[in-house]
Amino acid sequence: MPLILPEFNLARFNTLASPVTTRAYVSVASREDIVEAIGVAKEQKLPIVPLGGGSNVVLTDHLNALVVHVNLRGIELVGESDTEVWVRAQAGENWHEFVQYCLNMGWYGLENLSLIPGSVGAAPIQNIGAYGVELESVFAELTAIELASQLPVTFTADGCGFGYRDSVFKGRLKDQYLICDVTFKLQKTPQLVLGYPALAERLAGIPEADITPQQVSEAVCAIRREKLPAPEHTPNAGSFFKNPMVSQAQFDTLKQRHPNIVGYPDAESMQVKLAAGWLIDNAGFKGVSRNSAAVHSEQALVLTNPGKQSAQYVLELAEHIQAAVLERYGVALEVEPRIYPSALP
Ligand code: FAD
Numbered sequence: 001m002p003l004i005l006p007e008f009n010l011a012r013f014n015t016l017a018s019p020v021t022t023r024a025y026v027s028v029a030s031r032e033d034i035v036e037a038i039g040v041a042k043e044q045k046l047p048i049v050p051l052g053g054g055s056n057v058v059l060t061d062h063l064n065a066l067v068v069h070v071n072l073r074g075i076e077l078v079g080e081s082d083t084e085v086w087v088r089a090q091a092g093e094n095w096h097e098f099v100q101y102c103l104n105m106g107w108y109g110l111e112n113l114s115l116i117p118g119s120v121g122a123a124p125i126q127n128i129g130a131y132g133v134e135l136e137s138v139f140a141e142l143t144a145i146e147l148a149s150q151l152p153v154t155f156t157a158d159g160c161g162f163g164y165r166d167s168v169f170k171g172r173l174k175d176q177y178l179i180c181d182v183t184f185k186l187q188k189t190p191q192l193v194l195g196y197p198a199l200a201e202r203l204a205g206i207p208e209a210d211i212t213p214q215q216v217s218e219a220v221c222a223i224r225r226e227k228l229p230a231p232e233h234t235p236n237a238g239s240f241f242k243n244p245m246v247s248q249a250q251f252d253t254l255k256q257r258h259p260n261i262v263g264y265p266d267a268e269s270m271q272v273k274l275a276a277g278w279l280i281d282n283a284g285f286k287g288v289s290r291n292s293a294a295v296h297s298e299q300a301l302v303l304t305n306p307g308k309q310s311a312q313y314v315l316e317l318a319e320h321i322q323a324a325v326l327e328r329y330g331v332a333l334e335v336e337p338r339i340y341p342s343a344l345p
């Protein structure tokens with residue numbers, strides 16, 4: 001039986017460093033541990049909150065829950081063809097270390113997703129994406145334990161309902177499954193995605209045919225290190241808001257009023273994706289602090305908690321920004337990370 005710890009402080013387990021406690025905490029390293037933890041939660045009538053790297057959560061107050069820290073480890077090659085490999089990683093593997101492992105093995109497709117914090121198990125939940133690549137493009141399947149039945153279920157991409165920073169696990173199946181492992185379909189021959197301006201600029205000195213996946217990964221890491229605060233130095237939860245989608249007509253109206261507004265046409269939804277960072281920056285928030293929370297000076301989409309105070313202050317700053325952006329542009333910003341405990345069932 002894994003050790004259940006009462007009144008556990010989660011400050012070290014969320015990248016915003018919010019010093020909140022949870023009624024109970026357990027670290028699980030196997031499926032048997034998970035089933036036993038679910039049994040304890042049922043007995044004690046506590047909701048389960050799975051936790052990976054804590055990089056996409058905002059913990060504002062005491063959690064009346066059993067936090068299940070997912071620490072299942074292991075990476076294995078489970079299939080191979082002339083051109084592709086199928087690689088299974090356990091949910092507790094660190095995402096960036098997994099990306100580097102695959103690159104070293106000559107398995108390609110994850111390079112643009114280098115240096116995203118967090119765990120493999122949480123990656124499908126928001127269909128992580130960066131520099132023009134989303135997890136769904138390399139996803140094969142995942143196994144999750146259904147909390148109600150305690151039985152394992154396999155989800156292929158069709159069942160995951162992937163969308164822009166979204167999946168069925170944030171919507172219809174929210175809080176119903178604990179993801180145990182994820183299988184990826186990767187390429188033996190690189191198929192590089194180099195279209196994002198910052199990435200293209202960084203690699204401009206190398207002829208395109210000579211660029212390697214390792215160089216793409218290194219370039220992504222270098223850009224990210226320059227632009228994003230490292231959570232271990234400046235606590236943050238990455239982009240605090242999703243980029244909002246608006247109709248072409250709304251974008252045209254906004255463009256008339258704000259000629260420099262940044263928007264990208266989205267072929268799938270036929271809408272325009274606005275750069276939320278631009279909206280926040282141009283509403284005057286870049287570098288602004290309020291109580292102990294701040295807007296990052298290099299990227300206004302990132303809110304920080306430099307003093308490691310309660311994330312409640314970060315949330316208050318976020319609400320202030322949302323109101324200002326709505327008033328100025330008529331655009332509602334949706335918070336990207338999951339807020340607890342308000343989100344508990
Ligand atoms: P956690 O924060 O631990 O959990 C997030 C949610 O998933 C919670 O609701 C939790 O209950 C649930 N969960 C976690 N593990 C499991 C599991 N095994 N089974 C079921 N539910 C689970 N995101 C991007 O998409 N692209 C980026 O480029 C990016 N950059 C970032 C940069 C920084 C500096 C930071 C701090 C964050 C960034 N993020 C980015 C957000 C974050 O890294 C990702 O969402 C990541 O996948 C979260 O992983 P995690 O293990 O930390 O999840």
Ligand code: NAP
Nearest residue numbers: 129130131132195196197198227237238239243264275299
């Ligand atoms: P950026 O390069 O400054 O670009 C600003 C925004 O414009 C991004 O949000 C990006 O959307 C969009 N964009 C830029 N070029 C685009 C193109 N060619 N086509 C479509 N959209 C384009 O962004 P950044 O803040 O430095 O982040 C770089 C990448 O890392 C982005 O993909 C971003 O999503 C990701 N990231 C995510 C988080 C997170 O917590 N979710 C945190 C840090 C970085 P997209 O965001 O849709 O790509």
